[in-house]
Amino acid sequence: MGEVSSSIADKDIVDCSSLVPIDEQDQDDNMTQDSSGGDQILSAVPPLSVVRRIEEPYMGQEFVSEAEAHAFYNAYATRVGFVIRVSKLSRSRRDGSVIGRALVCNKEGFRMPDKREKIVRQRAETRVGCRAMIMVRKLNSGLWSITKFVKEHTHPLTPGRGRRDFVYEQYPIVSHTEPLTVYLALKWLYDFLIPLPLLFSSSSHLNPCSPFSKVDKKENLEESGHDRVRELSQQLALEKNRTETYKRNLELLYEYIEEHNETVSKQIQQIVESVKEIEAKEQENPR
Known part of the structure; x- marks a missing residue:
């Protein structure tokens, strides 16, 4: 060795x-x-x-x-x-x-x-x-x-790997939090895309004499779409931060469990050794 x-x-x-x-x-x-x-x-x-x-x-x-x-x-x-x-x-x-x-x-x-x-x-x-x-x-x-x-x-x-890489390897479920973010993003996109056909179909029945022109309608739709995309981006950023927080907490939890197991193992080993010493003394000096 x-x-x-x-x-x-x-x-x-x-x-x-x-x-x-x-x-x-x-x-x-x-x-x-x-x-x-x-x-x-x-x-x-x-x-x-x-x-x-x-x-x-x-x-x-x-x-x-x-x-x-x-x-x-x-x-x-x-x-x-x-x-x-x-x-x-x-x-x-x-x-x-x-x-x-x-x-x-x-x-x-x-x-x-x-x-x-x-x-x-x-x-x-x-x-x-x-x-x-x-x-x-x-x-x-x-x-x-x-x-x-x-x-x-x-x-x-x-070579070149740090403590965090080893923790993720031992707890592979940590890396599986990304699908949650993807699912939420798809869900929000789905909620956003579904109302669009209804919006366009209802706009075709508007009064042609309305003071709003087709250009105004198009700009309003684009602005609404941009607002929705901006909202989705903010939600995605929020979920990403939350995922990073979960990762850090799991890493700290793993380190605590490892240290606790080590301490308990040493205490058990000391108890076993003490019991062996007592038994050996009793065998050497029987009453």
């Missing part, structure tokens, strides 16, 4: 690489681990144009901040063709600050099927056990360095 690992003699750093087994673990009394991954990365993420242009991450690569490391790996993931996810973090027992972070492929791990879930439509597989990731740690100097890099993926890559 092309895994590389190293340990740094930094008593404020703890290895949080339990996602991918490695041979070395450096822990001390001044450090602790937090597997929730709940802390948010610094909001001051530099724009992609500022991110250093490097073909791929490498061991020992340094960044000014955690946010810069996240932006770099995200840009690399977009170019290569996958989406990243914040996985685990390490905290210092001294002040509780984040000193380590693992960024993994969003297809890391496996999705646990819910037997209670009624499958109406088969969703695209989102977890295939991919182990591609980087791990960054904060050094004594204040810089952040890559201490682990796994390059290979266990699934096809799609």
